[in-house]
Amino acid sequence: MKRLFFALSLILGTALSGAKPEYTLTIFPLNFEKQKLSICENYPGTMEIFFKGNQKKYASARSRMILDLPQFITLTGVCEWNKLPRNGKLQRVPAKISPSLIKRGNTPFHRYVIDFDPAFNRFINQGWYRTFIVLESAEKSAGKSGRAYWSFESAGDKLSEKSFELKILPPLPSLKQKCKYFNMQLYYSPLRMFPFSSAIQKERNFWDNLARTKHFHSRFASDVESDKKLFANYIPCLTTDQLLTSYDKTTTRLRDDLIARTPPNIDDKGRIKQPRRPDAVALLGKYAPLYEKYLRDFLRHIKKNYPFIKSISDDFEPHPFGFGPDGRERFAKEMKLAKVPTREEILSKYEEQWFKFMIKVHNELLHFRLRIFKEECPGMTYRLVSDNLHADTPHIARWCGVDVSLADKAVDLHNHMPYYAGSRYFDDMAYCMKFFTTPYLPLIDPAERLERFYRQYTAPGITQNIVATAALGGIGIGFWPDNVFPGEYYHAIYQGFKTVSEAEEYYFNGKRCDQEFEIIARNTVSTRLADGKVITFPNFTTYIRYTAHKYKGKYLLTLFNYHKEQPLILEIRQKRPVKGAPFPMLVKVAPSGCVLAGNDFKHERSRLEKEISRYSGKHNFFQSKSLGNKKIFWEADAALRPILRLDDGISSMGIDGCNKCELVSLNTGEGVEFFQKGFAGRVIFSDINQRPLVFTLKDYGFTSSGNPFITAVATVGPYDGANPIPNPLYKMVITRKIKLQKGKVSVTHSFTNPTQKEMFLDLRINSFPASIGERFKAKNIFLNSRYDNSHKESFYLYKAPEGLWDGKIVTISASDEFLKDTVYFTPDSKFKGIFSWKAAHKPLRTVEFVVKEKSLAPGRTAVFTYTISGEGGKK
């Protein structure tokens, strides 16, 4: 009987428990933080819920969450961000919460049953409808940690219970002194819109006291009155996408009307770019009167109805598209082409010219808007939000197509998007400051909901960004899209503003004097080579950045260590010592850290001297190895770059082991050199958005067969900055092995896909024997891949049936009356073709083996090898 009862219960329970859920529920930032959340003791912890699934099934259903929290945390509330029309007015309705106390095992928990408003289901999958959870920790709970549990059901379909770790961090201190000159910009604070007064007060205690001058963005017209109270003493800004916005019904109607009446922006695939925006050339041409009317109507509406708005941001990320008929016709006219090219023709023949054309068009469009803005809105500021200039080439991002320096004198504020951290942020900031005369307030996005942007940041990296911005001349820093972060980030923001507040007078009233100083890393090992040269390892040069300021006779250095693991002990030396200046000075900078040093910021020397003394003794960093007559040893090139030389007794090769880990020398026994000033083994992706790979030397020695070798490894990182497209090769691991065997070099690359998604390899492996023939000043280079291609400019040659390459050996040779040098490249069968670049006015060519459309399944590795040998001698 008992067994029958149990079976029936099981059957009934299964029938009543609901089907497998056809939805997902994701909670940010838990999804990116491996289901962990840290909260500062005196600051709310906010999370956002993403509800996606079968709209038909769930849109008219109701949802419930059960949340169990350790006793030192309470749920303040759950609330939607958007106001919705309810009962004849716009309302923002928090979820209904039923609290109780329970025990899980023997441990007491707060239990919250959260019943979501019907809107939560009605707007499933809608990105604009946002819901947030707000938690607060108990007083004196810093240091405590525990686990929270939650379950969720909608329309009777339940998710199995999940959990996340909670940790309480120390309370956020208050700045003794707000930044006087340095601005803080906070795009949105969802929390300030919710009816949770204690949480709001804690939020304001922190953000309102970082800087005297603060900016915020008014998100919804229906919140204007509360914006005025909650963001008192902030400069109110309105966000627009090219002065198009859905701030209220009127602006939405005006926008939609313009979009409907103008041709759309066509992308490089021939599709209407989403969200739909008007074609730029059309707006400047036939539709200019309509566009002008729109701008005036829009701006007058804002001025009249929202006089508290003091600034409008023009978010301009157009991409260099515009492939509609208007753009192509104007292009053909300006290029004096016989006919209007198709989109495909432009992409294949005029890619570079089209990019420059669209930069020009975008600049004209900006100035068109600016002219009308200044006429209609005197007294308001216009801030341009676009992709910043980049120190590396291309200086103007290919994905955006806007040269912001062209609008420098016309805009009131540069407010661009260097959405990353690290030395790249520093370098790009410094580069922008060379071109900007208008103030620059860069944005960063540590709260971005897209993982590839979220991963760009760490807490120390955020502090570095804030300090670097101020030190390099930025007037402030902004946070997009909002301030929903893990607890560590708030501490990092506090630290950044604290450092700036202490150094501000130097930054804003002092003068830069970087050239008076040199900064040397002292926690390094050096070796004096037999020829007297000194090489240093690690070479921290690329990780060190600094600024120097002089103010009222005193100096301030701001030092940055962009190494993620190594602390640096830096010596600050003044090239021409000044009496009374506190240099030389030793300073320790933590990994990913930044430090102030100078007259007002002294550091204890003796402890650091003791620390660096251990680097002056014997060490193994530049270890030599030998096996019979084969040797591996370090040497230095003319630039004192450490080169690892591997000699097999017949010939030798050099690897720049502390830099790119490429072959940079191949030398016959008689000293004929083929690769100096060149390289071999460089991986170049066809995708121009891929950043250069950074290889690290992992190992060197002798194989089991006694051949000298090196191994180096690189990992593909995310795309640059604010580029919204995810990098399809992100996290790919590339291992490079270069081996010397009887005078031949084998270069092997293994590409491993550690992800769950398929990847496609489209790349070249580049070899550049720049020294070939140099010993006899050769003016001719012959490339032979069975057919003599020496007369050709840069070209691709594919294997049959697509092309004529037989897939076998490729030679480059140079000769004069008496001598001939030849380098032989022998590929394995997996390469699809070759590419050869030819220099315009010099006898230089590359040999690049092409990998095309090679699928790499999750967990798999693809290996490509080619060998190189060289021969120099009499003709």
Added chain:
Amino acid sequence: MNFKYISTFLLCSGTFLLSAQEYSFEKEIHKLKSPKVQLDHTVKLSSTPSVRISDGQGVSKRVSLEPGSRYRLTFYVKGKNVSSGRDERNRRCGGRFYVNNGKKWLCFTSRANNAAETGTFDWRKGEGIIDTNVLGEKINLNLSIFGKGTVYFDKIRLKKLSSE
């Protein structure tokens, strides 16, 4: 005198003068009688022997050039165990090709900035410009090595440059 013969002779001479002239050091080496300065019939670029110089030695040849002209000097050099550093007379070691008029000295090597030839290396080409407006028409071509080691010089040529 046969006019045709004279004009042919002059034409050939003129042609000869416009193309590069190659210089042999055979007589000078023979006169020097040094075992460390010899013609080498094995290490060479073509059928004619190269000049082999070792361990701090040198050989010089006097040539006459046209006044008011510029010449391109080219030569090939090969080295074996050529020391670097300084020799016993504190001179920088290495192989060099000097051109001088007794007072003014020009140095040419195959390396950037005319740095001395050192080490062991296969044939390399050296170049330089000689201006008789500066040096005069009578100059010395001087092949030398300071310090230990051996250098080979071959295909020493001077080509008069047209008014460029």
